[in-house]
Amino acid sequence: NVAHGLAWSFYIGYLKFVLPDLHNKVSRYSSTRGNLSSPRLHILLPLNAKVPAKPEEEDTNVVFHENLPELERDTAGVRNRSYKNSVYKITQNNEAFSCVLEYATPLLTLYQMSHESSAGFGERERKQQVLLFYRTLSQILENSLECRNRYRLVLLNDEHTGDPHYLSREIIQH
Amino acid sequence: NVAHGLAWSFYIGYLKFVLPDLHNKVSRYSSTRGNLSSPRLHILLPLNAKVPAKPEEEDTNVVFHENLPELERDTAGVRNRSYKNSVYKITQNNEAFSCVLEYATPLLTLYQMSHESSAGFGERERKQQVLLFYRTLSQILENSLECRNRYRLVLLNDEHTGDPHYLSREIIQH
Numbered sequence A, B: 001n002v003a004h005g006l007a008w009s010f011y012i013g014y015l016k017f018v019l020p021d022l023h024n025k026v027s028r029y030s031s032t033r034g035n036l037s038s039p040r041l042h043i044l045l046p047l048n049a050k051v052p053a054k055p056e057e058e059d060t061n062v063v064f065h066e067n068l069p070e071l072e073r074d075t076a077g078v079r080n081r082s083y084k085n086s087v088y089k090i091t092q093n094n095e096a097f098s099c100v101l102e103y104a105t106p107l108l109t110l111y112q113m114s115h116e117s118s119a120g121f122g123e124r125e126r127k128q129q130v131l132l133f134y135r136t137l138s139q140i141l142e143n144s145l146e147c148r149n150r151y152r153l154v155l156l157n158d159e160h161t162g163d164p165h166y167l168s169r170e171i172i173q174h
């Protein structure tokens, strides 16, 4: 089950060490650079696995603000491998909400695999795999001391076509 | 099958765009910074999935030289996500061999998953999963126009304990 392994990889190879480090950066950020409305990493999970390069492409109310200071680690032979997170400002009516957000990168893999015949699964199974990814990741993160309370999983329905501000509403509503 | 998904993730989320970019950097590098003995990315695959942070930990004949210029891309909401590769100098007798190398990072996930009971597989299956990762990745890369001839998969036997220069020999012999 592809989604099961990708959820574990996302935890072991990224969230497990990025979330504690982010926690520290966010406390320092709020005291110097202006407040974040939420200290949590908002992880966006579109059900159709369609992940844009920039959330602005989905909703013009979601605007890049700046990157947090990067995390660098020596890992697997790569010296100073860099991990970055981006702060976004989200506007709704006249309110502004700012937070660290990104799409769940492994969904890009699920999407592209569903278009490669040799990868072994197609579009019909893709939605099931996204849901399995979401359920597996939720369980892992709930049981993780390093990650607990430091993230928010935002599942995005793919049946909102025509609503240009669905993304910003979903993020703020959470 | 976890290894199948991790091999696809390694290709789709990394090698597919890093290898063509590396090809360009390597041609520029060889003309200005001293020759690389091989232009290919050497991808190290230890059968026991034990991946050190630095190859020097495995073999003192493998020494970090410098990083190539980084690649930056906007992806999945992360602005200017950075991708780096490291050049190593490998000495054997009095010869020096230099190349870009790194361990296959998804093996770190396989290793750690085999120690988490809730992940669903143990140490016995791990070697099978490493072999499946290797076979799947080989097939994907052989059929990829972007990647063909730009990499070398170096499978590392785990039965060389006591040989402090196994790694350097394996890399040079290839």
Ligand SMILES: Nc1nc(=O)c2ncn([C@@H]3O[C@@H]4COP(=O)(O)O[C@H]5[C@@H](O)[C@H](n6cnc7c(N)ncnc76)O[C@@H]5COP(=O)(O)O[C@@H]3[C@@H]4O)c2[nH]1
Residues within 6 Å of the ligand: A006, A009, A010, A011, A012, A013, A014, A015, A078, A081, A082, A083, A084, A102, A105, A106, A109, B009, B010, B011, B012, B013, B014, B015, B076, B078, B081, B082, B083, B084, B104, B105, B106, B108, B109
């Ligand atoms: N948002 C985000 N920012 C990051 O910096 C990052 N780094 C990893 N990940 C995701 O976490 C998981 C575990 O990562 P791992 O390194 O084991 O596998 C990685 C790794 O083997 C390789 N890879 C990706 N980026 C790099 C990189 N910069 N250097 C070396 N290898 C890399 O290709 C795999 C798939 O990458 P992504 O498909 O981007 O998603 C990964 C993956 O789902 C990230 N996600």
